[in-house]
Amino acid sequence: MNVSVKCVKYSGRRLQSTFVPRMVFPDFNIPTSDFKGHQKKAIQRAQNLLPQLNLLVELRDSRAPIATRNLIFDYLSLEKKVDRLVVYTKTDQCDPAIIASLNKWHKEMDEQYIMIDGRSKKGAKDLLHILKWKYDKFLQKNDPGKKTVGLPLGYRMLIGGMPNVGKSTLVNSLRFTGYAGLDHSDGSKPKKVAKTGDQAGVTRNTSECIRISDYKGGLFLYDTPGISLPAKAMSKQRMLSLSLCGCVKNNLVDPVIQADFLLYLLNLQGKYQFYTHYTTTPTNNIDILLSGLKKQVGMTNENAAAIYWTDSWRQGRVLKSGLRSGSKKSSKATPALFELEPILENFQYKKTMQEELEILKGWDVLSQPLLNKREKHLSKANTLF
Ligand SMILES: Nc1nc2c(ncn2[C@@H]2O[C@H](COP(=O)(O)OP(=O)(O)OP(=O)(O)O)[C@@H](O)[C@H]2O)c(=O)[nH]1
Ligand SMILES: [Mg+2]
Known part of the structure; x- marks a missing residue:
């Protein structure tokens, strides 16, 4: 999907001013339901x-x-x-x-x-x-x-x-x-x-x-x-947003795809300061981010690094540590959104x-099930007159 976003802020650093975030997220094969x-x-x-x-x-x-x-x-x-x-x-x-x-x-x-x-x-x-x-x-x-x-x-x-x-x-x-x-x-x-x-x-x-x-x-x-x-009633992007919030089982969507989607959203919101301490400059490449993270945290496995990163967002830990380790400007940074729609220009x-x-x-599943005897009784018991 091609998107038109409200605004993408750039930091004042010259190096970053040439960075252009991805406008399209790849169409990965991910499940679209966790209904049980x-x-x-x-x-x-x-x-x-x-x-x-x-x-x-x-x-x-x-x-x-x-x-x-x-x-x-x-x-x-x-x-x-x-x-x-x-x-x-x-x-x-x-x-x-x-x-x-x-x-x-x-x-x-x-x-x-x-x-x-x-x-x-x-x-x-x-x-x-x-x-x-x-x-x-x-x-x-x-x-x-x-x-x-x-x-x-x-x-x-x-x-x-x-x-x-x-x-x-x-x-x-x-x-x-x-x-x-x-x-x-x-x-x-x-x-x-x-x-x-x-x-x-x-x-x-x-x-x-x-x-x-x-x-x-x-x-x-x-x-x-x-x-x-x-x-x-679900889409792949919704499923990715729900994964980042922890609203579906976290083994349902590949952790590297989750991390990539998070990177895509952070870039569209101009919130590079949350990861540039791993990469030095903004990037659209999740492999670069995960390599930097692995080096700093001392991990060897890419999946583990992706889980570590997305989980620290899900639990809100990154908001403290990310702000601490970012540049001076990052102290003004606000948390990021985990979905695309609110940042789209023409979202209705x-x-x-x-x-x-x-x-x-x-x-x-939404067709009306019958009330049992007790529930029928209760439905009438709470009326005033
Ligand atoms: N930061 C933050 N964490 C919250 C808040 N509300 C809940 N949590 C955390 O979110 C997690 C899920 O909370 P639950 O209350 O178990 O969620 P639930 O909706 O009952 O989940 P299910 O029963 O699985 O559907 C827990 O780790 C809570 O501590 C909040 O307002 N802020
Ligand atoms: Mg509960």
Whole structure:
């Protein structure tokens, strides 16, 4: 694909001013899906839960906001008319330049979003505040006479998104933050309620209902396994972006191809300072970068060097070490994006999303599964009148 990017910044050094980044990334043979059986089960479970839900909280990785948008949640919230809030995580590792694009895109789509570091107290506090506000708004709309103080079963939410975007981490942070309002008269400390890890696919089953606050009868949420898209709604470049974010199993795409794609993106964003301590000058050749890295780190294997480099980006380590070892100018460097679309000149968010949603609509996994007896009962139990 030939691309036209918004701008490519060059450093003031004369040597670099002649460097021209690659505009095209080779069409490698890589798989375009990581959809698994437990994810299908999670979609069906989410559909069963939808009638009793008040809010869908969809998490995305702010380093690749387009690739980690899961259209299955668009489908669910549109078809079943459930309110949705988009939460961008890992903002501690994201390029602040993306905020302008996010504002524009979400305005176009009439969607609400928030950006947080899901591991931090502040992030959880901010989100909890918004969840309470949304609950209040829901009550005002459905109970204008203020006859009740809350819903009979409390405010119920489902946390969903692509694998490894930080769902379980956020569930734990929210519970720790809302803990002050919970009744632990024995003085016990809150326990981690959801298992977390730096690999895709840590959560395998939808959780039971987790109470995160006792505000107006309680705020409750369900943690879900990460859900990927089927091959027909995925592209090779999306797959590469998801690999860099850790949203697919990291052995799925060849590590050298992942490293090459990262180099391609860094060059298009003019962020050479993150690797020129391995190569001296900017390059489009991944072999040169990996050779320099092998020498400095003392590695002999190219695959290992590629894994080392991409992993240090995935985990955010490079943002500290890269800035330290780069030139003086690099201290001003901001993190890089892991996908191409936000840096393209003519990218149209709404149009792209609508086209992709159409592709997904005929997918058999999304056809409505029947509710069991208990779920039918629960779907009616949380109404006010
Ligand atoms: N830097 C940073 N790391 C985060 C943030 N949120 C989560 N993480 C890390 O991301 C990794 C994945 O977190 P999980 O909470 O297990 O992700 P998940 O979405 O539940 O993953 P699955 O259950 O596999 O779908 C962990 O290593 C977390 O520490 C964040 O806001 N910033
Ligand atoms: Mg999880």
